[in-house]
Amino acid sequence: MQIENKTFDELEVGASAELRRLCTADGLAEFASVSGNHNPLHLDNQDGDGDGRPEAIAPGMYSATLVSAVLGSILPGAGTLYRSQSVIFHETAHAGDELVARVTITAKQPGDQSVTLTTEVRRLADDALILDGEAIVRAPARKIRMDSSELPGLILQRHRHFERILALAEPLPALGTAVVCPEEAHSLGGALLARKHTLIDPVLIGSARRIAETAAEIGADLTGIEVIDLPLPRDAARHAVELVHAGRVHAIMKGHLHTDELLRPMLDKQTGLRIGRRFTHVFVMDVPGLDHPLLVTDAAINIAPDLRTKVDIVQNGIDLARSIGIEQPKVGVLSAVETVNPDIPSSLDAALLSKMADRGQITGGLVDGPLAMDNAVDLAAARVKGIRSPVAGKADVLVVPNLDAGNMLAKQLTYISHAEAAGLMLGARVPVILNSRADDDMARLASCAVAALHHARISGGTA
Secondary structure: OEEEOOOHHHOOOOOEEEEEEEOOHHHHHHHHHHHOOOOHHHOOOOOOOOOOOOOOEOOHHHHHHHHHHHHHHOOOOOOOEEEEEEEEEOOOOEOOOEEEEEEEEEEEEOOOOEEEEEEEEEEOOOOOEEEEEEEEEEOOOOOOEEEHHHOOOOOOOOOHHHHHHHHHHOOOOOEEEEEEOOOOHHHHHHHHHHHHOOOEEEEEEEOHHHHHHHHHHHOOOOOOOEEEEOOOHHHHHHHHHHHHHOOOOOEEEEOOOOHHHHHHHHHOOOOOOEOOOOOEEEEEEEOOOOOOOEEEEOOOOOOOOOHHHHHHHHHHHHHHHHHOOOOOOEEEEEOOOOOOOOOOHHHHHHHHHHHHHHOOOOOOOEEEEEEOHHHHHOHHHHHHOOOOOOOOOOOOEEEOOOHHHHHHHHHHHHHOOOOEEEEEEEOEOOOEEOOOOOOOHHHHHHHHHHHHHHHHHHHOOOO
């Protein structure tokens, strides 16, 4: 959009301009971040006055900045500088209100190129006056034209999707969970934090001495929590499987041990937790700027999956997406290209998986491939390539060709796009929570919440 200012000579007394802006929860969070005003009254997920409900009241200066936006962008426009601004606040605005900021020129002073304007902000729905006042500005002397698309954009980093997942999971009964070798601060702290949020009811299996030392290190109280003393990781992992068979726990959580040590007893053909599908890993990712959770699979277990394994990877991804509230998951099977190329095996697998879904061999979601990364997640890119499908540009689940690609993609989203990642292994009798030591508290909570939601769906809601 082209922006063009009005110079001092072009301005006339009585001229008016306005700007409409929807006040959103994200906008209030952006204002808090930029201004440093972290008053919880102004945030949609905080209770600032202790009444048990989040207020999401727009700060007074948030509304006042809309006046500044009219002056700086429209009338007079680019090149305008404030000299003074008086403000009287009459009503409060909230997230969800559409606001109208309006300025009207009342006087011009040729000597110093100053212009006086009345200013006001009203709520569009009922014309309530939010604020009014008077501005004195120095108007621009030179004509300026610019393209607004050249201005920098802003992506808000928050845990919107994880917060929704937590809200869905917290009313569920706490999920009995065997936590294997929680013998360092991150693994024990994550389990105890999830317990505090009533997501899991942990049974701690490992070296009782090291668990107690770690609890003392982080200032945690283990009163009321069962601790089973099995110092060797292989014994602790085996006992977790036994607790599943006994019906005492309904999930397993990785602590401070190698993933292969944790999985080995689960894979035992006689006493393990196999249910007929390959074990596959799914990252549930909260990516800033993306309006839905993004699932990436498999990025942690299957190194070079064949077609048969990819069928299970796709099906497990669909099942988990449904568990977190995506009714008909859209699965994009990734390759380097969006057309079938016999020289690129991943494009052949993608086409076969898509056709298998069409024939009912994969159920519960829409599957399309091969898709390159751009046309899997960006609708404009898909349209430029002429791809028309219910999945292209709108994928909820990304199925990668191999572990290398998946691991790189997940870490790029985490460390470059500032995404948060929850990790879960599927294909066993119970969900297996696989956290990384680099995960923060929100990622650990989200992993437990995803496990609780998945267990509730597949078990009919029983703990």
